[in-house]
Amino acid sequence: SYELTQPLSVSVALGQTARITCGGNNIGSKNVHWYQQKSGQAPVLVIYRDSNRPSGIPERFSGSNSGNTATLTISRAQAGDEADYYCQVWDSSTVVFGGGTKLTVL
Amino acid sequence: EVQLLESGGGLVQPGGSLRLSCAASGFTFNTYAMSWVRQAPGKGLEWVSAISGGGGSTYYADSVKGRFTISRDNSKNTLYLQMNSLRAEDTAVYYCAKGGCSSTSCYTEHNWFDPWGQGTLVTVSS
Numbered sequence: 001s002y003e004l005t006q007p008l009s010v011s012v013a014l015g016q017t018a019r020i021t022c023g024g025n026n027i028g029s030k031n032v033h034w035y036q037q038k039s040g041q042a043p044v045l046v047i048y049r050d051s052n053r054p055s056g057i058p059e060r061f062s063g064s065n066s067g068n069t070a071t072l073t074i075s076r077a078q079a080g081d082e083a084d085y086y087c088q089v090w091d092s093s094t095v096v097f098g099g100g101t102k103l104t105v106l
Numbered sequence: 107e108v109q110l111l112e113s114g115g116g117l118v119q120p121g122g123s124l125r126l127s128c129a130a131s132g133f134t135f136n137t138y139a140m141s142w143v144r145q146a147p148g149k150g151l152e153w154v155s156a157i158s159g160g161g162g163s164t165y166y167a168d169s170v171k172g173r174f175t176i177s178r179d180n181s182k183n184t185l186y187l188q189m190n191s192l193r194a195e196d197t198a199v200y201y202c203a204k205g206g207c208s209s210t211s212c213y214t215e216h217n218w219f220d221p222w223g224q225g226t227l228v229t230v231s232s
Binding site for chain 2 (some may be wrong): 043100
């Protein structure tokens with residue numbers, strides 16, 4: 001079965017850029033979607049189809065996808081960006097989520 | 107405004123059954139795929155099942171195949187998840203989620219999840 005690999009945690013200084021990776025075999029050939037989940041809340045979509053932002057998501061959030069790695073980039077990180085982030089793809093008629101990355105803003 | 111409201115969670119004994127519901131509003135329900143995603147306490151997201159807008163195509167995670175059944179009533183704008191032969195490892199918050207693009211724009215298998223409901227807790231324990 002297809003697997004997505006994310007780092008358990010990423011730390012970023014306030015105002016700096018955070019990058020969260022999502023690794024998978026030839027993931028560049030798939031559409032990757034990203035979700036943010038703050039403590040005690042339901043997940044929220046932040047990026048769809050690799051690099052598209054839903055309405056209401058700040059331009060600070062961006063995404064890319066190539067080869068074996070997709071990346072969620074958060075520019076000018078804010079305290080409010082602290083959350084768990086999950087990548088997601090479809091493979092063989094099933095949905096696969098990455099294990100999630102906890103973002104800490106220092 | 108899109109709203110998704112799950113209900114039906116609770117405490118059930120191992121081997122028991124439960125039916126979850128997700129009442130949807132604010133969009134043309136029958137043109138969007140819908141999914142169930144769960145999250146065990148302190149764990150990550152795990153996709154459970156999906157269904158196409160018309161209900162003709164269903165998809166399941168291996169962990170629930172043969173035990174859970176997804177369905178929808180488009181006349182009632184409601185999504186369901188019938189859960190049988192429940193196990194302790196099924197304990198989780200269950201979220202329903204709307205497909206990100208309509209069936210006129212993309213296949214179910216190209217979909218993302220937006221938005222999500224607030225979830226309903228299912229606890230399987232004796």
